[in-house]
Amino acid sequence: MRKVVMHAPRDVRVEDVERPRIVEPTDAIVRLAATCICGSDLWPYRGADEIIRPQPMGHEYCGVVEEVGSAVRDVEVGQFVVGSFFASDGTCEICRSGYQTGCVHRQPGAPEGAQAEYARIPLADGTLVATPGMPDADLVPSLLAASDVLGTGWFGAVAAEAGPGKTVAVVGDGAVGLCAVLAAKQLGAERIIAFSRHADRQALAREFGATDVVEERGEEGIARVRELTGGLGAHSVVEAVGTHESMHQAIGSTRAGGHVGFVGVLHDVTITGDDIFMTHVHLHGGPAPVRRFLPDLIDRIWKREIDPGRVFDLELPLEEAAEGYRAMDERRATKVLLRP
Amino acid sequence: MRKVVMHAPRDVRVEDVERPRIVEPTDAIVRLAATCICGSDLWPYRGADEIIRPQPMGHEYCGVVEEVGSAVRDVEVGQFVVGSFFASDGTCEICRSGYQTGCVHRQPGAPEGAQAEYARIPLADGTLVATPGMPDADLVPSLLAASDVLGTGWFGAVAAEAGPGKTVAVVGDGAVGLCAVLAAKQLGAERIIAFSRHADRQALAREFGATDVVEERGEEGIARVRELTGGLGAHSVVEAVGTHESMHQAIGSTRAGGHVGFVGVLHDVTITGDDIFMTHVHLHGGPAPVRRFLPDLIDRIWKREIDPGRVFDLELPLEEAAEGYRAMDERRATKVLLRP
Structure with missing residues (x-):
């Protein structure tokens, strides 16, 4: 063969x-x-x-x-x-x-x-x-x-506790991130914010259920999500990249008591006590x-x-x-x- | 006054x-x-x-x-x-x-x-x-x-999803850790493992509901918890110290898909992708x-x-x-x- x-x-x-x-x-x-x-x-x-x-x-x-x-x-x-x-x-x-x-x-x-x-x-x-x-x-x-990719994006959305009444943000517009958008929509999320800089991926994200697209990254991207959520951050954030920067973008975009579901294979990511103690975020993920x-x-x-x-x-x-x-x-x- | x-x-x-x-x-x-x-x-x-x-x-x-x-x-x-x-x-x-x-x-x-x-x-x-x-x-x-201390230990147990049928381990035998043992018992945990090296604290932990006491720390403590849980680790682990070592003892004592509830104020704690990706643990905590x-x-x-x-x-x-x-x-x- x-x-x-x-x-x-x-x-x-x-x-x-x-x-x-x-x-x-x-x-x-x-x-x-x-x-x-x-x-x-x-x-x-x-x-x-x-x-x-x-x-x-x-x-x-x-x-x-x-x-x-x-x-x-x-x-x-x-x-x-x-x-x-x-x-x-x-x-x-x-x-x-x-x-x-x-x-x-x-x-x-x-x-x-x-x-x-x-x-x-x-x-x-x-x-x-x-x-x-x-x-x-x-x-x-x-x-x-x-x-x-669907199963992984779906797990990311579940790990982030996407559901009715929730605002979900998705970091990463690859196949997994796009599937996480689709999953969040299917799970009943009220608002879905896709981080993306590519017109074709933005279009598919919107077809899959994204209500907002944010092109900014890092601190600017975090500020934009906070602006869209009354200063609080998203309830649920899916991390679908796996870099130090994307993980911190995900944590920073999450409100106190909110959930980060991470499914990007983590490469050189470091998290400190300051990242997770006063922020009250939930972290969960891994191979779906x-x-x-x-x-x-x-x-x-x-x-x-x-x-x-x-x-x-x-x-x-x-x-x-x-x-x-x-x-x-x-x-x-x-x-x-x-x-x- | x-x-x-x-x-x-x-x-x-x-x-x-x-x-x-x-x-x-x-x-x-x-x-x-x-x-x-x-x-x-x-x-x-x-x-x-x-x-x-x-x-x-x-x-x-x-x-x-x-x-x-x-x-x-x-x-x-x-x-x-x-x-x-x-x-x-x-x-x-x-x-x-x-x-x-x-x-x-x-x-x-x-x-x-x-x-x-x-x-x-x-x-x-x-x-x-x-x-x-x-x-x-x-x-x-x-x-x-x-x-x-009770509210903090209680939050640790809730963040670790202690409950009926669960094996809960508690890292730290100070007032908060002891209260986490009490909380786990009240929340219906089946088995409660207290890490402690002090006879008086061990005694109070047992009165509060601990079924097992582990005196070992670090890798040896983790091995002991795994031994007590069929090789899998505890479902729920409360971290009530806040050091790098105690946080890693907590993560290592948790089974795949299990929950770490951390309430010790984190000092110089670093967590890497390897600690949380393949291990499938949930991390949640902060000021109760x-x-x-x-x-x-x-x-x-x-x-x-x-x-x-x-x-x-x-x-x-x-x-x-x-x-x-x-x-x-x-x-x-x-x-x-x-x-x-």
């Missing part, structure tokens, strides 16, 4: 490899209907993360179950499934509390990569969720988005337990209530993965869908 | 001063039934906080209303009242959301000091809560505790909005369901305040009650 492998920064190749096989009896093999490139895939691409050996890429996936291990009970061959970027057993205390990304048996969701024709998914019963039937083609991008939300997200997509697949603004055949990486690196695309 | 004034580190005097007067029409003057020395009063006493001019001390108080300003509506002369260490208007959006210590008109609860015979309390209607009648003498220490809890706490004390006054292990006349400071500084007392 064909699979995307990164050999070095900016050296992405599509190669012939053997189809993955069942390793553990709890595994499933999924024939991928669609996969995609994640913002986090750009870290090694840009040389920020070291590549020690040729690295299979991709952790977002949906498709049809081709084969299951002998211990798999709930997932059946022929089902269309969506899974998360972390595999989880679904039975441990942490999973049952809704933190499947903290599962005591946590593993990568697609250990040999998901930018490929087939992927091996561990702990299939705990990890995969079947759709009600075979999806129409136009639903596939949205189901793929549920696998990571997407599995918690998948049944609900699939249901909303299936009923065509939400269309998160719109975050994909470039679609390419898997063979052209290298061009997909270039397009995201050069910011010509927000999020690239790859068709195996 | 007599009042405690700190002139320099270790120089605490009781002096004759004028009785405080109504300054704003929203003020009340309270004749204090009891007051006390706070752990935070030891910061200037030990020279860690600078003393620029002679400093009136004390912010914990209860007593009888002697006089009210012309705009005071809900508080009446003759009532026995308890208030918080921050005065709050009770009407702003932040107050109404339960974060009175973040009130947009926040002021010190007793701006001219509460280690005195009388104190001026600003924003009396928002700040003071009357008891159902004149309390029996044995209830006064508990009502005084409600003013700060004691006012939120006062009606409930007074009710529980009035019904003799709780006896938080037991944290006072030394009682002295106000005249002997200097000895009270010495006793706390030398750790001969956990918490000193002063009788005006």
